[in-house]
Amino acid sequence: MPDNQYNLPPHAAKMQHSLVWRIILYFALSSFALSIIIGIVLATWNYHRQTEEFQSRMDYIQAGYTESLGSSLWFYDETQIHTQVKGIMNLEAISYVRVTDNLNLDIESGTRPHHQDIKTIELVYKDKSLGNLQVAFDRQAVLAEASQSAFLMISAQLASLLLLTSLLVFVVHRLITSRIRLMALEVNDRINTDHSEALSIRESAAKDEIDILIHAFNTLSDKMNNELKQKTRAQQQLKRVNAELEARVDERTQSLQLTIDELNHALKALNKTQSKLIEAEKLSSLGGMVAGISHEINTPLGLCITIHSYIDDHYQTLKEGFESGQITKQDFSDFVGIMDESLSIMDKNLQRAAHLIKSFKQVSEDQTGELIREFSVKDYLHEILETLSPKFKKTQHKVHIDCSEHMRMSTYPGAISQVMTNLLMNSLIHGFEDKEQGNINIIIAEEKGNAVIRYSDDGKGLTEEAKQKIFDPFYTTKRGQGGTGLGMHLVYNIVNQRLNGEIDIEKNCGCDGACFRLIIPKKLDVVTD
Template structure:
């Protein structure tokens, strides 16, 4: 395979440029340090030369200068000073005699970088002082020139070496990296047959060869995997066809089974509702029998007494006192019969209202306190004894658009559940209900102080067919019906928990309901 798009790669040789830049930077830093070190050595050497010049003046010219100064050879003294000033880096020389004579040469206005004084003695007698000053200006100028030359030569050398290394890196590495990148971009599932080859001479095996071999091994592995995957996909496709046929058959069987289970569940739910209704009918019948029995007893007493009064009146033995006693008994019996009949009418009216609401499952505007009290008055007949206290705590002004029949079914399931399970074996008990408004809407709380719910079933109490009276007449659908009514009809949620004594059901639902057509 030939190398493609080589020209663009050269123009965008980022790796080569980076290598070139790093080489130039590193070489420049090294050049700066080496140049600085060399300039510093030259600077120290030049300073040492100035010291040597001071020593040379002292050793070679000082004696002649003293003799000429003693002989007042002013011209020769001046020539000596000029000779001193002509020495490299010496800028100024001056002789001061005790008589006030001054001899000087050079430029005394230049900055003095270093100076040295020599005492002039002739046979032990002080005849003057020689001051020699040196200026570093020429040294600095020479050092700058030298530094510039060194830096320029080293930069040129560095640039040439960097360009050569950059070209070498491109030829040996970069162009092959581009070749590998180009091959990798062109590699696809449909193009796995062509191996990667590098345009280079074979002189042993290096990292690029190992990389190319690894890519070719990967390509071959991918090719084999693709072949295996295609074979597997063909097998899976065949299996899918067979599986789809099996799924369709199983789906048909499952749908038939689900339909049968749904019919059985509907039948059980209806049976549970009828069982609750049967309990209510039995309770209401018992409650109605009590006032009707009172009426029959009172009527029997009045009838017997009336027969006796009639006989006495026919015999002429009826007295005013007996007649008054009979009339008093008559009045008392009539009042008793009236109260008993009113009680029976009230029970029948409540039962009729509840039955109508339960059969007519529609949204109605209801006063919740009246609705709950009416339902409780009917349902409490399942408790045959009077020593069960039931309280309803609801504000008088709570008006909701809700399902009366749903609420009656909920209370029926809760109270029947308390009667069958919570108060089993107990002679008395307490049930409390409350309805309050909170941030989430309305909250209905139902509590009893019975035995509570067994720990092993409390987490599954709303599942169908969960009961603690399996085989004792319990269907396990009461709480499931309650759960479905709360979720499907009230658009709410229900939770249960055990208390220190008894259990608590909490129903949270929105204040406004939407009509739902589905059956609960």
């Protein structure tokens, strides 16, 4: 067959004839197997037919020869017996004949087979048994004849099979494989050249499966061509859009970078301003403390000056009486009494002033310093209250501290002072704004190595907005009235950053005022580089 005219590619050449030869192989094997089966069936059928014919011949022999053989034996006509035996031997498929009588006659013709293949017929004449006729069927001859018949039939079928196979090869090649190869070549060519033109193979008038395949491929080619054109147009449009987009992105990036630079500059300025405001808030708190302490110290010092003047007056009077010699024992006794009372008053007031100065000195040093030290929590809270006593002395508000005498902390005391001072001043300024009497409760307990501080007052409390924004910088309810909005923001930063603690608003605290919960480590570990 003209297979090489297509010049198939290597991977296709390996597959040539595969479809044809598979069809031929399947057809030949099935036909050959069918022929063998049919031959075996025919041989078997012929054998059984010959066997049945032998039985019918035996019936024929028994009907046609037994009586004449019986008569011949009766008359002892040996010549007639030989003639009849020869006649029986001439019958088809008879291989052995033997006639015997009850005396000495024994006429035998053919080759004696196995005794199982010998058929014995009794010879009777006038109801007397004279001898036996033995006949044998030639099974080998019958089987050979049946086999030869089957062989001839199989040969005829194989010959017809060869003819049909050749015809089948021609038909399959012409109608299927040649057209498929041409399609494969053209499809392969389109794969290598990257285009999707329609096949040059035209559809036949038969409209068979190959025609359907050609039509489907041509339809697919048209669709792929359209999609390819659309894809090309889309890619060109995408390139234009990408170019425009890149230009816009570059432009926006430059604009964004300028905006970011401006925002960074503004953020640095804002952070610097915020730091200055926070520092000013600290100094303002310390300045207010200084003003209150100075006023508080002036009171005992002024009283001491007044007593000193009072003592000086009595001393001058006693001195003049002593110089004039007019002093009496009663005058000296009165002077001693005045001195005792005046010195006692001066001692108390000087002790008060010294205590105030000591408390202020400790708290102010802690607030301005950066050192960690160990201190008694309860004592230090009382020192903070001493520095704020001028503020509370003008009101009827009370501060209650519930803390163990043995509780100690090792942290930044100045940070604790700043936090508590801001909380206390917020209660005075905001919580007790329209209230003459109020209570502030500070409860401190130890829990898992932390100091848990619960600060609460029974003031007017916080609004929902204040609860959400109280720790935000510059948030204040006293805008335009001197409030900076940095007090609680400063407290939040000190607790979280400086003290490594936490501060939150406690919602269910059992009071109507503000309530805060602080968790601060009792011992602050400072990592140094």
